[in-house]
Amino acid sequence: MMPPDTTGSYEDLLLEQADELKALKIRAGNPSLREIERRASTLFADERVALPPSALSNMFNGGYAGRDKLLCLVRTLLSWDRTGQNCTPPAYGDPVLDPWHDRWETITKARPPRQRTRTTTDIVETAGTANTAEIRAAVAEALAEERERELAQARAFWAAQEAHDASDTRVLDLANRSSHHQADFTSLAVVAEPTKHADEFAGGARDHLISDKLRDQTTRFTKEIQGLLNRTIADHVQIKAVALQVGDERLFMLGHLLNKRTLTAHRFRLKPRAAKVELWMDVSFQLRLDAEREHLMVHKSFFGVFPSQDAKHGLFHYDYERDKAVGYPDAYLQVDATSELFSTLNDPRCDTGRSLAQLQFPVGGKRFRPCLEDIIEFLIVERLVLARDGYEKVIEAGREGFRKNQLMAAMRRDRATVEAFVARYGIRSQA
Structure with a gap:
């Protein structure tokens, strides 16, 4: 894996990371997004990190992801060898993941100040400037992101109160x-x-x-x-x-x-x-x-x-x-x-x-x-x-x-x- 180019823009860094992820995916036999999702849920069920197809598509196409999601994807792809056979994935702290830790930290430092998360209401309000296919894709992505946030909030709430x-x-x-x-x-x-x-x-x-x-x-x-x-x-x-x-x-x-x-x-x-x-x-x-x-x-x-x-x-x-x-x-x-x-x-x-x-x-x-x-x-x-x-x-x-x-x-x-x-x-x- 090539070290991250620390001089690039935020968007360039994300695209560079996406290229590395795609290369890793091809090395693993080019599994489908659904296969990656199922394999991750099997291998890392105790870690409670979900990899729905929407999140996977986001990462493979140059989107930003949290450290846990990124490393879960990398470890899942590394659970296939070059012949497509099953092998043991690296542990979370394995040195083989250090370049991915470094890349995530570089991207996160370059990330612009966080903007308000776009909701389905925002998407509907901009419907007049997009075609139907674009609207549907945007709505699906927003729904998936909001669903993940809801689950994360629910689990955090459970730590303090059951009601x-x-x-x-x-x-x-x-x-x-x-x-x-x-x-x-x-x-x-x-x-x-x-x-x-x-x-x-x-x-x-x-x-x-x-x-x-x-x-x-x-x-x-x-x-x-x-x-x-x-x-x-x-x-x-x-x-x-x-x-x-x-x-x-x-x-x-x-x-x-x-x-x-x-x-x-x-x-x-x-x-x-x-x-x-x-x-x-x-x-x-x-x-x-x-x-x-x-x-x-x-x-x-x-x-x-x-x-x-x-x-x-x-x-x-x-x-x-x-x-x-x-x-x-x-x-x-x-x-x-x-x-x-x-x-x-x-x-x-x-x-x-x-x-x-x-x-x-x-x-x-x-x-x-x-x-x-x-x-x-x-x-x-x-x-x-x-x-x-x-x-x-x-x-x-x-x-x-x-x-x-x-x-x-x-x-x-x-x-x-x-x-x-x-x-x-x-x-x-x-x-």
Whole structure:
């Protein structure tokens, strides 16, 4: 990498940096912006630095970016070798990144005094001087930037205070409790609808309310997860759901004590068999409508076990992300462990220092991945946690429902196999 030209103008420095980034991108096999985004979210999930396509396009085309975003992009591109194969990215403080630190500092020093950030209102007011394509591109960029600022502000706020803004939240009643399950749903969650401002911000056209069918599906799934946990290995888990409008899509995020300010689920305590040991579980889901816009489907899920509320490393975690980047499994298991044998197998050219904990073990893919019931059963039968009486029936009923749903989804997507089965075995009615 060439050292930055400290004599150039601010714009020249940015264009020079963009050329270096493009060269690095080509060296990595010229991955798409979506591939870079997915890979960064996988490699650096704990660092909470997002690389949406709008931010990537901005950097590759000579736009300014903060240090964390720039270095995250560089490290992501360096996680591919010259042949396009996966390799271990440099750590944040690795000397190989020093030229990029120097370049960012040079650009930042040359940056003109900050001007007021352009909003969507500013863009609309200047619409008369731009064509439709330019307006749409500018609006999309402004929306992405404002969304990132909102998330950053929300996370900062969470460090000082956890609270719901009742005036911005429409509470849906998820009670529907039966006396049989009342002990398990002592404090049922709420579904937070996006504010009117947020919906207008996302593009205007939308349904005024969540349809009854969609609300029912979300309510049912939320209650099922909460009931499963509280009737097997946990107490007082409160699964909450937040509905967000993302472009034309509606996204539902579910987790323990989730709220719309942080968009982050809390961990909850388990009861380990061992004395004087803490054990916490992290369970979260992202749901969205399927292609036919009739059924909610899981877009992402995370199940992990950790020694504390905020520990980065734990026992293991199961991750699922639908249609992940090429080369990575949609569903995988990571175990926080070491192996002397594995350390001898690393390729010294690109995998020096890679640990067993970084391997992503594939576990069944989109259709046949483990369900939450499987993880709960594992914790119990391996004598890691205490369980409630009768947990077996709860787990079996939930797992049977999950598998039937997966089978139905597979049948909808593969009609030819269904027809072949019917042709061979016929349709037999149950007595």
